[in-house]
Amino acid sequence: MGEASKDLLRLARNLIAFDSRSAVSNREIADFLQSELIGFEIERLDFTDAAGVAKSSLVARRGKGGQGGLAFSGHMDTVPPAGWNRDPFAARVEGERLYGLGSADMKGPIAAFITAARDLPEDVPVMLLLSCDEETTKAGARHIVAESHVLKAQNPDLILVAEPTELTCVRGHRVDIQFIAETVGIQAHSSLPHGRNANLDLIPFLADMRALHLKLRTERASQDVAYTPPWCDLSIVVNNHGAAPNITVGKATCHMKFRYSKAIDPAWVVEAVERSAKAHGVTLEVRPEGHAPELAADHIYVRELEKLSGKPARVAGFGSDASQFSAVAPCLLFGPGSMAQAHQPDEFISLFALQDSVSLYRQLASRFATRK
Numbered sequence: 032m033g034e035a036s037k038d039l040l041r042l043a044r045n046l047i048a049f050d051s052r053s054a055v056s057n058r059e060i061a062d063f064l065q066s067e068l069i070g071f072e073i074e075r076l077d078f079t080d081a082a083g084v085a086k087s088s089l090v091a092r093r094g095k096g097g098q099g100g101l102a103f104s105g106h107m108d109t110v111p112p113a114g115w116n117r118d119p120f121a122a123r124v125e126g127e128r129l130y131g132l133g134s135a136d137m138k139g140p141i142a143a144f145i146t147a148a149r150d151l152p153e154d155v156p157v158m159l160l161l162s163c164d165e166e167t168t169k170a171g172a173r174h175i176v177a178e179s180h181v182l183k184a185q186n187p188d189l190i191l192v193a194e195p196t197e198l199t200c201v202r203g204h205r206v207d208i209q210f211i212a213e214t215v216g217i218q219a220h221s222s223l224p225h226g227r228n229a230n231l232d233l234i235p236f237l238a239d240m241r242a243l244h245l246k247l248r249t250e251r252a253s254q255d256v257a258y259t260p261p262w263c264d265l266s267i268v269v270n271n272h273g274a275a276p277n278i279t280v281g282k283a284t285c286h287m288k289f290r291y292s293k294a295i296d297p298a299w300v301v302e303a304v305e306r307s308a309k310a311h312g313v314t315l316e317v318r319p320e321g322h323a324p325e326l327a328a329d330h331i332y333v334r335e336l337e338k339l340s341g342k343p344a345r346v347a348g349f350g351s352d353a354s355q356f357s358a359v360a361p362c363l364l365f366g367p368g369s370m371a372q373a374h375q376p377d378e379f380i381s382l383f384a385l386q387d388s389v390s391l392y393r394q395l396a397s398r399f400a401t402r403k
Contacts, residue, residue, distance in 0.1 A: 036386055040129070042067065043142035043385065044122040046107075047131035053108040053167040054084070060107050061087035064161060067145065071159070074181040076174050080164065088171040089161040090181045093148070094400070100156035101399040102187035102360070103148065103392070104172075104352055105141035106165030109133040114376035128379040135368030139380040140193035140388065143367060147392035155400040158185050165352050169320060172355035182359065188399055189332055190356045191392075195368030195380070198388060200336040200344040202363060203325025205258065206354045208297055210287040210304050211316040212236060218274075218281025226279030230271065232312060233283040239307040240267055240287065243300070253300075255292045257346050263291045263300075264348075290348065293323040321354035324362045332361060335398070339391060340365070365391075 049060035058077075065073055071091040080086050094100065112119035112132050119132035129139060141161070148157045160182070162171030175182060194201070214233045219226030244265045247253050254261040270284045287304075291297050301317060308315035325346065326333050333344045349370060353362035367384035 039142055039146045039385060039389060040124070040382070042145060043129060043134065043139050044131075046138035046142060047122040047133055048120055050120060051107050051109055051133070051163075052111050053164050054082070054111070056085045057107050057163045058085050058087050061089055061161070061163075064089060064107070064145075068159070070149075072181065074179055076178055078170070078174055080168070080170055086163045086171065088163055088175050089159070090175060090179045091159040091161070092157070092181050092185055093153075094151065094156035095154050098156075098184070098186045099188045099399070100158065100185070101396045102158035102160055102182075102185070102190045103144040104160040104162070104190050104192040104356060104362075105137050105144065106162045106171065106352060107141070108163050108166050108171075109136070109138075110166050110374050112376075116377055119378075124382070127382050129382055129385070130377060130379045132378060134378050135195040135380040136370070136373035136378070137193060137195060137366065137368075139368055139385055140195065140366040143385050143388040144193050144392050147389045147396065151393060151396055155396055156185070157396050158182070158187055160190065160352075160356065162352055169352060169355050172352040176355050176359055187360050190353070190360050190362045191395065192351050192353045192356070192362055192364045193366035193388075194349075194351050194364045195366050195370050195373055196347070196364050197369050198340055198365065198367055198384060198391065199342045200333060200340060200363055200365050201347045202328065202330070202333045202344045203293060203323070204347040204350055204353065204364065205263075205290040205292050206320045206323045206350055207291075208289045208301060208320065209318040210285075210289070211318070212285040212287070212308055213314045214283045214312070216279065216281050216283070219279045221277050221279050229280045229283035233269075233285060236307050236311045236313045237267070237269070237285060239311075240265070240285070240304070243303055247300075253295060255294045257294075258292055258348060263289065263295055265289050265300075291323065292346070293325040320350065322357045324353040324357035326361055326363065330361075332363060336363060336365060336395075339394060
């Protein structure tokens with residue numbers, strides 16, 4: 032293993048060692064990344080999330096080529112580890128695999144594009160967008176879009192989101208709208224007469240949501256055949272907040288996620304949910320994620336990335352910070368690792384894929400530097 036590969040592995044290992052789950056502060060990993068970006072102009076965006084947790088996003092820039100160029104995007108946060116058979120924060124190499132929480136999604140890819148960016152000639156402009164809370168609210172990317180002066184000044188030609196796509200160009204993906212529906216009853220021992228079960232108010236609303244769920248799977252006008260599956264998903268989760276059969280349910284919550292692509296107008300779905308909630312006296316909160324990012328199959332950037340990778344572009348059902356960054360510049364997803372390993376016990380990434388991505392990232396950044 033050469034010195035460059037050793038540095039890449041060192042950086043990936045160090046990133047994995049930080050507990051940066053979305054529910055906890057990411058200030059320590061942000062401090063570390065800032066210390067690694069010697070020679071970059073760094074803009075730090077600190078904020079406190081809705082739960083009162085201290086968070087940070089970083090925007091870094093280097094190169095003397097003026098505006099435009101390529102920006103790399105990666106998120107510092109991870110999902111919680113569940114079902115692991117090893118310490119998720121102790122990076123370990125076995126064969127050609129690097130194991131650890133976030134190794135694929137997406138601390139390994141972050142290490143790869145930082146390694147690539149640090150080795151670029153000084154006249155190649157490059158930007159790094161390092162966000163937090165991608166796995167939950169996209170708050171980090173939202174703050175970057177709203178507040179970053181460096182991003183606005185640089186105006187990149189393309190933002191490359193380094194999600195694990197097996198080094199295949201993902202030209203678009205679905206986004207979601209989340210609905211939080213709630214009913215309130217009176218909690219009591221279920222044998223007593225004064226209790227009121229909150230589920231009884233929620234059930235009529237749920238019946239409407241079941242009908243909507245089935246309609247989305249059968250109505251062709253609401254489907255996009257470019258995606259697998261073609262229908263828009265409406266995921267429905269009901270929570271009785273720990274109530275047991277001998278307790279009259281005091282609060283019932285239905286949390287739904289509706290995913291859709293750029294070709295689908297979600298307005299009628301939102302209207303149907305709101306109409307049902309109003310009819311049945313259900314309190315409703317609507318949380319739209321952002322724009323559905325998607326470039327055309329014949330877009331020049333898509334063609335360029337297909338040529339470089341040697342693989343045809345595709346679309347994906349999962350989401351990313353491109354839902355926020357696409358309001359600023361065209362976005363494509365392209366990174367080492369597989370989404371099949373993300374959010375899984377004993378997550379890993381191929382060391383060969385990591386090394387290959389560094390070379391590809393360097394080539395892309397250099398190409399965009401000479402595009403003007």
